[in-house]
């Protein structure tokens with residue numbers, strides 16, 4: 001269980017008949033793993049004065065739409081429309097305030113310039129774009145957020161079009177300015193709906209086109225659970241445009257280089273999703289099988305038990321345990337009904353206990369192989385290991401699905417400095433952690449032993465070549481110029497990986 005949070009999730013729907021709002025609500029529920037801080041949607045209806053209508057607030061999807069309350073029906077009827085976009089947010093940028101919730105709507109007297117949008121990712125050259133905007137003295141920024149910058153760039157591009165803006169040209173222009181990760185949903189007051197994926201395809205985005213509906217979402221699970229059959233990934237630098245009931249995919253930018261975030265497969269994405277045609281579940285099982293090949297202990301079913309950190313590590317644990325013939329037991333159970341806020345606000349030492357219950361019968365007297373998807377700051381691993389020892393584990397051996405995370409992420413995952421990454425003190429980017437450093441880190445975490453996934457095994461386990469993955473946080477090699485620049489300057493500040501131990 002990584003101590004980082006999913007960034008955001010987006011969704012979009014056009015329907016020939018019916019109301020897009022409840023459909024978006026269902027899709028957002030299936031994307032809830034990507035963000036629980038706020039949720040919102042904008043719908044379009046040609047039948048009401050307010051052609052676009054946005055509703056958003058802080059909270060989970062159910063909290064925001066109050067689905068146990070009779071007002072929900074009223075809300076969906078107020079939002080009723082033939083098309084819409086929706087968003088769930090975890091804050092990697094900006095504060096936990098309703099002002100930062102998506103979608104962002106920009107009203108205008110002309111229908112083709114009145115729009116709403118939401119996105120998943122992070123614009124890595126945000127500071128430069130902000131400086132450029134403010135240098136003209138015509139702009140005033142209200143929030144500390146890349147979303148506001150995108151909104152101004154979009155508005156400026158739409159306003160400068162002569163006649164009706166061509167959306168492909170608008171996004172082609174923005175692709176020249178933006179550097180980073182963005183999977184974006186767009187809706188205007190003419191009912192034009194678009195899904196846009198950055199030229200590297202860092203964050204996932206998929207779609208389905210059917211005779212009576214057009215849908216897209218960050219993850220395929222949101223489409224599959226609405227009964228969509230054929231679900232495709234939108235390619236890097238491509239946009240899906242739905243207009244007048246027809247859909248077409250257009251290229252707005254040449255792909256710079258495919259760079260799909262490896263962490264989506266390892267941890268973020270819903271295990272039931274498929275990204276770029278690769279099943280997330282299978283990738284995680286494969287990572288478990290690879291880990292089994294690295295096992296150095298003479299494990300046996302009498303003394304040892306494999307316990308995965310719920311929920312994202314379970315397929316990893318399954319793959320590992322099956323390959324070694326070990327029992328894979330639910331020694332840790334996620335406390336589903338304890339609220340997110342309660343966990344986040346609890347004392348550091350209590351966080352893990354509030355989040356998980358331990359099944360003593362599984363743990364007591366056993367040598368526990370603890371299977372986790374990643375180690376970021378190390379705090380949770382340390383607490384979990386200590387918790388298992390309190391439960392009577394004789395030994396705790398940590399096995400980690402993701403290779404050491406030693407470099408920050410500039411594309412929307414909330415690990416932006418070297419100093420917060422515990423492994424950065426023990427290994428250099430792109431290098432395997434040596435045995436001495438691994439033993440040192442294991443002891444710092446309180447584990448009897450530690451094995452990380454080998455970096456070279458990751459692409460094959462996912463099923464994509466290394467050249468098509470972003471692995472910047474593992475290798476220090478980022479797919480975009482701003483990522484490279486930010487890494488160099490962060491490294492200059494901390495030179496963290498040189499300060500071992």
Ligand code: SF4
Pocket residue numbers: 202260261262263264408409410411412413470471472473474
């Ligand atoms: S740096 Fe890491 S977390 Fe960020 S996009 Fe790349 S692979 Fe994903």
